[in-house]
Structures are given as structure tokens and as C-alpha cells.
Amino acid sequence: MTGFMLMLWIILLLMWDALGPSNLPPSCGKSGRLGISFSMKRCLLIAMELLLKLAGFWKLNTDGSAEGNPGKAGFGGIIRNDSGQWRKGYFGKIGICSSLMAELWAIREGLKLLMEDHASHVIVESDCATAVNLLQDINTGTSVYAALLEDCKFYASRIANCSFAHTLREGNFCADVLANKGRIQESRMTILEVPPKDLEPMLLADMASVAFVRPPR
Template sequence: MDKVVRWVKPVYPFVKLNSDGLVGSNIAEMGGIIQNFKGDVIISYASPLNHCKVIYAEMKGLAYGLEVCVRIGITNVVIEVDALSLIQLLNNNIMCYPDFFYIMRKIKSLMAGLNFSLVHIFREGNACADFLAKKGSLLDDVEAFSSINIPQQLCGLVRLDKLGLPYIRSI
């Protein structure tokens, strides 16, 4: 059975932050994208990480995106992540690993200053953030992309999302 998944534009005055983290056998990376109510890219980012647990990579991607929002003065944010476990950790104040204490505290602190909603999106609908997280392994450090230097493939994914074209998720 298949499920249709779409990235949906936020309603003004909100922006949407999609973030992701990935861990492979020898790599870890994170990335994310912030888009306005028209679906236009405000900023996107990608970075390699030291090898870590997947949930930590997800947390790093979210924390960086929240830091960007605060730094540039964005206060109304729809946050979408494809890690349901991260949403559960944040919503239920669960601390499963002591190593995560400081990053969880940082995320909570950043979110406290925002008018936000935190929602789950399936991986297929998080294609831009997924692309950026994968790009992180090709970089030496955190790199930000604006509309001026956006990678060509990301530009195509953003266009698909802005048009509301569906992704198909096989269940």
C-alpha cells in the first residue's frame, strides 16, 4: 500500500524549518532548510559531524536550524523532522542518554523563545533536509546556502515542494 506525502508551505507569518541527521558506517552528518510562506529558501545548511548516534545527529541538525532562526530574528516557526523519536523526546522531556543533556537543554532553550509547532514528516516529504544532510559528508565544516549559492539539485527539490508535488511512500 502506498501513501502520498507532501511538503506543505507554512502559513504567513510562519516559516518552516526542516532538519535531518544521518549516520552511516564511517560518516555522520546533518542538514536543514528554512523556507518562507511562499516556499522560498531563506537559508539552508549542511555539516559533517563526528561519528555519533542517529538521534544525536538529528538533534544537531535541529539545534543548528533553531540557532539560525534566533540569530536572524525569526520567531514563528513550524518545525518538521522525520525522526518521531526526537519529537517524543522533546515533548515528553525524556532523557535516554546523559550524553544528550546539553544538546537537549540547548534545543529546549532555543524553542522557549519561539512561537512554534513541532511536527513529524515522513522522510519522503523531508527531501530537501535529507539532501542537505547527505551533502554534509562532502564538506569540511558547516556550510550555509542562500538563494545565491544553493546547490542545483536542492534548487530542483525546492521547486518540487513549492509546486506541492507528491512523494509516494511505500508502506
């Protein structure tokens, strides 16, 4: 990524973090603030997607799914190249764990696949802000998540240029579908070289930067 593109990426990320309902004018009202915030974030999401394509970055979208917190959990993710095309997908079961552990598990498995594929420029996107913040923190701490965080950071360090970013849940729909598949399957992990048929319409929508509305968890 050139210096100009890196600066632009940082500006977009700062704008993304700053765009919360509480930062919009009080005159908008609660519903108005939420609507404006969502619309502006959608515009930023599209701009960031275009920037990644221009810079030659691959993208990993991940998601974890837990039936309860803790509960029966699964994970899933999708790897796309810099044209937004499918490179690989994966999903699997974990057992009983928290939703945050499922999110981190999904990220770790995706990073392992990227390392094995010798990817050099990657953006990892998750709709779990807590997971992203933990991975951006220099210290892994001593919590129950420490081992997973260390694994994620190790695999990320084996990729020349790897960054973590938070995304809208509506922009992470495909990974969510795979995570739900993982939660109900029997095998530990399934790797998909081609996208499943039921995912194709959503992949096309993602490439066109169209978000599906997902119900609240």
C-alpha cells in the same frame, strides 16, 4: 495563529498520528493498508502546508545522516518563509555519532539560525519521530542526548511561537540531500544564502507539495 487555525492544526496533527497501517481496515491487506495510509498522509501533509502559509509560519526542515549507527555523521536543514521560498540552508559534519544524535544536531543548528534571524513563528519538521517525541517531552532526562535536547529547547524558547512536528521522509528530501553533503565535507558547517543548483528542482517540487520517492535507509 488564530484560535480557529490552532484548533485545525491540532486536529490535523491528531489525524496524522492516528494514521498508521494498523489503524486501517484489515480487509485492505498489508500492501493496501500501507498504500492508503501513505496517500492519506500525503493529503494531510498538503493541508498542513497550506495552513502554515495562511498563518504566516516559517518552516525548518532538518535531517541527520549517519553511515552506520554509530558512524560518520552529518546534518542539514532548510529554512523557508511562509510562502515556501528559500530563506537559508545549512549542512555540516559531526564526526562519529548515532543517527539520533545527528537528527538532534541538525535541529539545534537550524534553531540557532532562526533565533539569529529573529523568526517569530516557526514549525520545525523532522522525519525522525523519536527526535520529535523527545523534544515535545517536558523532561530532557539524563541520557547522552540531554545536552542537545536542552540546547534545542533553549533556542526554541527564544522564538515566540515554535512547534515540532513529524513529517514523511518523502517530504523531507531537500534536508536529506544537505545532510548527506555534510557527512562528506571537511568544514564543520556551511551556510547557504542561496540554494545550490542541484537542489532547485526538489525545492520547486516541495513548494508544489510533490514528494520524491526516497529509498529506504
